[in-house]
Amino acid sequence: MMTNKERYKQAFSTLHASRQISLEGCKMQKKEKSFSLNRFAVVMGALLICCSVFYWSQSVYAYTDATAKVFLEKDIDQTKMDAIQAEIEKLDGVKDVKYISAEQAWEDFQNKYFSGEDAKGLAESFTENPLEDSQNFAMKVLKDADLEKLQKEMEQIDGVRLVSLDKVEE
Numbered sequence: 001m002m003t004n005k006e007r008y009k010q011a012f013s014t015l016h017a018s019r020q021i022s023l024e025g026c027k028m029q030k031k032e033k034s035f036s037l038n039r040f041a042v043v044m045g046a047l048l049i050c051c052s053v054f055y056w057s058q059s060v061y062a063y064t065d066a067t068a069k070v071f072l073e074k075d076i077d078q079t080k081m082d083a084i085q086a087e088i089e090k091l092d093g094v095k096d097v098k099y100i101s102a103e104q105a106w107e108d109f110q111n112k113y114f115s116g117e118d119a120k121g122l123a124e125s126f127t128e129n130p131l132e133d134s135q136n137f138a139m140k141v142l143k144d145a146d147l148e149k150l151q152k153e154m155e156q157i158d159g160v161r162l163v164s165l166d167k168v169e170e
Contacts, residue, residue: 066141071162074133093145098138105134
């Protein structure tokens with residue numbers, strides 16, 4: 001009794017002898033199959049990467065149209081700040097609310113505008129924080145938010161001193 005392997009060898013030998021098939025042709029067919037599978041895998045991988053990049057860019061773009069800062073009254077306590085933050089977070093279109101203390105605002109200002117040896121001496125000449133009433137909540141705003149309505153709503157919150165909205169130009 002012949003095994004399948006032996007039958008295949010015999011059939012191949014018969015076809016090869018009659019010049020109906022060649023060893024190179026068999027190898028080429030096998031390569032073409034693997035090449036098409038590789039091509040399919042590459043195309044699917046590239047498609048997946050493109051979709052991921054598009055999704056990420058759309059989610060980032062949705063929040064980068066405007067930024068807002070809500071400056072607080074000078075002598076406000078932590079409980080009131082927490083309540084203000086909760087109210088701001090509930091407003092439509094507001095995302096990524098972050099508290100910035102007066103000390104952090106002064107440090108950020110120094111890092112941005114006082115660079116170099118001369119400027120450091122100038123910053124050190126201040127004995128008190130010139131931005132002591134600059135504690136605020138910084139946030140990103142959805143690109144489709146009604147900025148005027150949002151500003152009016154934030155200004156109505158008890159403990160809010162000033163609202164600054166910066167629209168990013170495209």
